[in-house]
Amino acid sequence: MIFWWVTALLLLAGLAVWAITFWNRRAMRKSPVLVANSSYMDRIPSFLRAQRTARAVRVLQVGIAVLGVIAASVLSGRIATEHIETPDFASRDIVLCLDVSGSMYEYDTEILQTFAEMVDGFEGERVALSIFNSTSRTVFPLTNDYDLIHRELSEGAEAIDFDEFGYRLGTRDYDDDKVSKYVEFVEGTRGIPDEASIVPDGLASCGQLFDRAEEDRSRSIIFATDNEVNGTPIFTLEEAADSVARRDITLYTFFPGAYECGTDCLTELKTATEDHDGVLYQSTDPDAIPSIIQEIQRTQAAAMGATPTVVRTDHPGFAFVLTFLTLVGVIALGWRAR
Numbered sequence: 229m230i231f232w233w234v235t236a237l238l239l240l241a242g243l244a245v246w247a248i249t250f251w252n253r254r255a256m257r258k259s260p261v262l263v264a265n266s267s268y269m270d271r272i273p274s275f276l277r278a279q280r281t282a283r284a285v286r287v288l289q290v291g292i293a294v295l296g297v298i299a300a301s302v303l304s305g306r307i308a309t310e311h312i313e314t315p316d317f318a319s320r321d322i323v324l325c326l327d328v329s330g331s332m333y334e335y336d337t338e339i340l341q342t343f344a345e346m347v348d349g350f351e352g353e354r355v356a357l358s359i360f361n362s363t364s365r366t367v368f369p370l371t372n373d374y375d376l377i378h379r380e381l382s383e384g385a386e387a388i389d390f391d392e393f394g395y396r397l398g399t400r401d402y403d404d405d406k407v408s409k410y411v412e413f414v415e416g417t418r419g420i421p422d423e424a425s426i427v428p429d430g431l432a433s434c435g436q437l438f439d440r441a442e443e444d445r446s447r448s449i450i451f452a453t454d455n456e457v458n459g460t461p462i463f464t465l466e467e468a469a470d471s472v473a474r475r476d477i478t479l480y481t482f483f484p485g486a487y488e489c490g491t492d493c494l495t496e497l498k499t500a501t502e503d504h505d506g507v508l509y510q511s512t513d514p515d516a517i518p519s520i521i522q523e524i525q526r527t528q529a530a531a532m533g534a535t536p537t538v539v540r541t542d543h544p545g546f547a548f549v550l551t552f553l554t555l556v557g558v559i560a561l562g563w564r565a566r
Contacts, residue, residue, distance in 0.1 A: 235305030242297040289561045296554030303547035308540045319445045320353040321370055322524065325434035327453035328359045328414055329425035330392045335484040339452055340385035342517045347378050356437045357381065360430030362459055363419030369437060387413035423459025431468040435477055447475065448524045450517070451501075452482040455493035469500040479506030480520045 324343060326336050347355070355377050357367040368380050390410040394400030402410075420426070431451060438447050449472060455465070463471070472479055481501040483494055494510065501508045507523065509516040 235301045238301035238304055239298070242301070285561055289558060292554050292557040292561065296551055296558065299547050299550040299554060303544055303551055306542065307544055307547055308542045310538055310540050319443075320524065321356075321438055321445055321447045322353055323356045323358060323370070323434050323437050323449045325431065325449050325451045326357070326359045327361070327425055327427060327430060328388060328417055329361050329456070331425075331454055331456060332452070332484070333388055333390055333392065335452065337385050337389040339482065339517055340381045340388065344378050344381035344385065346518060346521060347374050347381065350374065357384070358430075358434045358437060359414070359417055360426065360433060361414065361417035362423040362426050363417055364430055364433035365416035366437065370439065383409075384413055420459060425453070425456055426459050426461045427453050427455050427457050428461040428463040428465045428468040431465070432463050432471055435468070435472040435475060438475060438477060441475070446524070447477040448480060449477055450480050450482065450520055452484070453497070454484060455497045456489050465496055465500045466503075469504045469506075473504040478524070479504060480524065481506060481508040482516055482520070483508060483510045
C-alpha cells in the first residue's frame with residue numbers, strides 16, 4: 229500500500245462520523261409513545277417476524293456499511309507492488325565460451341543446463357554460444373530469441389553429456405542415437421589433427437562474435453575451461469585476453485580444475501583474467517554460473533550508468549469490487565427496509 233496514511237485518515241474519519249451519529253441519536257432519543265390496547269401485538273407471529281427482520285436488516289446494513297468504508301479506505305491508499313528494474317538490460321551481450329575437450333564434458337553439461345534454466349529470467353540480453361577444442365564452432369550467434377537459446381542449450385547439455393574417453397576405452401557404452409548427437413554437437417571443433425583444447429585460440433574466436441561495435445553495449449564472455457592445452461596455439465593466453473580487453477569485453481572465467489597441469493593451469497588462467505579486470509571463479513559447483521550472471525547484471529549496469537528505477541504495479545481489483553458490492557448491498561437493504 230503506497231498511501232497508507234490516506235487509509236488511516238479515512239478510517240479515523242469514519243470512526244469519528246459514527247461516534248458523532250451515535251451520540252446525537254442518544255441525545256435526540258424521545259420517550260416512547262404509549263398506545264392503549266396494543267400489548268396483544270407482541271403475541272402476533274407476523275409482527276414478531278417483522279421485528280426480527282427489521283433488526284437483522286439494520287445490523288446487516290451497519291455491517292455492510294462498515295465493510296464498505298474499510299474497502300474504500302484501502303482502495304484510496306493505492307494497493308500496489310513495487311520492484312526495481314534496470315532499464316538497459318537490452319544492452320547486454322553475453323557469449324558463453326566453452327571448452328568441449330574430453331576432460332570438460334561433465335562441467336559443460338552442468339553449465340549448459342544451468343544457463344538454460346536461467347534464460348527465462350533474462351529481459352532483453354543477447355546470448356551466443358561458441359564451443360572449441362582444437363578449432364571453434366559457433367552454435368548460435370548473439371540473439372534474444374529465448375526459445376531458440378533454451379532449445380539449443382538444453383539439446384547441447386544432453387549431447388555433451390558423453391564420456392568420450394570411457395567410450396573409446398570400452399568402459400562406457402552408449403546407443404547409436406546418443407553417439408550421433410554428441411558427434412553432431414562437437415562437429416567443427418576438431419579441425420586440427422592430433423591437437424586438442426587450444427584454449428587461447430578458443431577465447432580469441434569467442435571475442436569475434438560481438439557485433440554492433442559502434443553501439444554502447446555491455447559485453448561479457450563466460451569462459452569455461454580447464455586450460456590444459458594440447459597443441460600449438462596461434463595466440464598466447466595473454467594475447468587472447470588482450471584482444472578481448474581491447475574491445476571492452478569483460479571476461480568471467482570458470483575454472484573447474486585440471487587433471488594434469490595442476491596449479492600451473494590455474495595460475496596462468498587467473499593471471500590472464502585478472503590482469504584485464506576480469507573475474508575468475510574456481511569451482512566445480514554449477515551455482516557459480518548464477519553468481520557470474522548476477523555479477524554481470526550488477527557491475528555492467530553500473531559501468532554503463534544505468535539507473536535502477538522503482539516500478540509500481542497497482543492491484544485495485546479486489547478492493548474496488550468489494551466497495552462496489554457493499555454500495556449495492558447498502559442500497560438494496562435500504563430499499564428493503566423502507
